[in-house]
Amino acid sequence: MSSEDASGAKGLTSRQQQILAIVQQVGFTTIETLAERFGVSAQTVRRDIIQLQASNYLQRFHGGAGLASGGYRSAYAQKLMVAPQGKQRIGAAVAEIVPPGASIFLDVGTTVEAVARALLSKPGLRVVTSSVSVAQIFCNHRIFDVVVTGGSTRGANGSLVGQAAVACIMGFRFDYAVLGLNGFDDDGSPMDFDLEKIAVRQAAISRSGQVLGVADSSKFDQTSTARIAAPGAFRMIVTDAEPPARLREAWQRTGIACLVA
Numbered sequence: 001m002s003s004e005d006a007s008g009a010k011g012l013t014s015r016q017q018q019i020l021a022i023v024q025q026v027g028f029t030t031i032e033t034l035a036e037r038f039g040v041s042a043q044t045v046r047r048d049i050i051q052l053q054a055s056n057y058l059q060r061f062h063g064g065a066g067l068a069s070g071g072y073r074s075a076y077a078q079k080l081m082v083a084p085q086g087k088q089r090i091g092a093a094v095a096e097i098v099p100p101g102a103s104i105f106l107d108v109g110t111t112v113e114a115v116a117r118a119l120l121s122k123p124g125l126r127v128v129t130s131s132v133s134v135a136q137i138f139c140n141h142r143i144f145d146v147v148v149t150g151g152s153t154r155g156a157n158g159s160l161v162g163q164a165a166v167a168c169i170m171g172f173r174f175d176y177a178v179l180g181l182n183g184f185d186d187d188g189s190p191m192d193f194d195l196e197k198i199a200v201r202q203a204a205i206s207r208s209g210q211v212l213g214v215a216d217s218s219k220f221d222q223t224s225t226a227r228i229a230a231p232g233a234f235r236m237i238v239t240d241a242e243p244p245a246r247l248r249e250a251w252q253r254t255g256i257a258c259l260v261a
Contacts, residue, residue, distance in 0.1 A: 011055075014221075015040075016048050019065070021182070021222065022193055023058050028066035037225075086216045086240030087111050089261035091118030093238050094178060094212060100124050102175040105204045106134050108159040108197065109180030111214045113137060128172055130165050130200050132158025147172075154196065161196035169203040177201075177208035181215040181237070183222035188231045188250030190215075191224035201228050210235040217241035231256055 012020070015038055022029055022037075034045045053060045058067060091114035098104060101124035106112050108131040116137045119125060128147040129135055135148045136158075151165030179201050181190040190213050192198050205211050211234045220243055231254035238259045242248075251258050 012052070012057075013048075016052055018222070019045070019048055020052060020057055022225075023065055023067060028061070028064055030064040032063075034065075084114075086261070087114035088118070089240050090214050090216065090238050091115040093259055093261035094214065095119050095122060097212065097236075098122060098125070098176055102126070103128075103173065105129065105169065105172070105174045105177040105208060106131065107177070107179040107201060107204070108134070111216060112178055112180045115178050115214060128169065128174070130160040130169070130204075132160065149200075151200075154194070159197060161194075161200055165200050166203045169200065169207060172207055174204065174208040175210065177204040177211045179204065179211060179213050179228065179234075181213045181219055181228070183219055183224040184247060185223065185227060186246075186250075188247055188254065188256065190228045190231075190234065190237075191226060192228055193225045195226060198226055198228050205229050205233050213237045215239050217243075220244055220247060230254075 018038075019034060022034070031042050031045050031049070035042045038045070049058070049060050049065045052058045052065070058065050087110060090111055094115045095118035098119065100122055103126040104119075106116055106127060106129040112131065113133055116134045120138070120141050120143065127138065128149065130149045130151065132148065132153065135146050138144070138146045147168075149160050149165040149168040151160035151162040151168075153159065154161045179190070182193065183191045185191055192201070213234050213236070215237065217240055231251065234256050236257040236259055237251060238261060240261050242260055243258060248258060
């Protein structure tokens with residue numbers, strides 16, 4: 001599960017929630033990698049995995065852990081249940097920012113999907129997306145002139161990654177990029193677990209006039225494996241609740257605006 005799913009898992013420690021988030025992002029990870037990531041022993045990680053398996057959150061394999069049976073689909077369904085009203089507010093707030101006729105890149109994730117729904121009534125948008133799910137939202141409303149990047153699919157939400165996706169993005173110039181965020185570093189830098197998704201986001205950042213990060217409040221206390229970009233690459237973080245003081249102050253130091261929807 002992602003950090004969204006993990007944040008809703010009851011009775012788990014913070015480390016167990018983060019293990020859950022990592023497994024959802026990458027599909028499988030080793031005990032050795034997790035032990036190094038959290039600075040604990042392999043036995044400690046093994047006990048965490050045993051507990052997570054007992055609760056049917058993931059499946060234990062030799063030397064590591066992966067998604068439980070049907071994990072991607074069930075995890076995606078759970079994501080849709082996390083902070084739906086908050087995500088709707090975030091979507092509406094972004095739609096207020098983006099003017100008619102703008103060129104826009106839409107990332108992957110349930111929060112970005114909420115943004116896509118809020119943009120349906122915005123006329124004349126030129127949309128490029130690396131999400132099959134986002135493209136489907138527009139198609140379901142008979143809006144078919146949406147560019148979907150190439151690439152390989154990753155996960156139940158139809159995330160597209162790889163060199164083909166990056167090459168497609170580099171052929172465009174966007175007024176706005178809307179990127180989903182999975183956590184934050186100590187200095188407020190947005191982060192993610194998946195390096196291939198990060199590469200797609202970095203390409204979008206490099207081709208965009210203004211970059212808007214979207215994240216519900218469950219992401220405030222989450223950290224991930226790698227930075228998406230330095231804080232200054234983002235014009236604004238749009239969220240559904242007041243962030244902790246440490247994040248608010250970090251963003252102010254680097255000139256990022258924070259909009260609480």
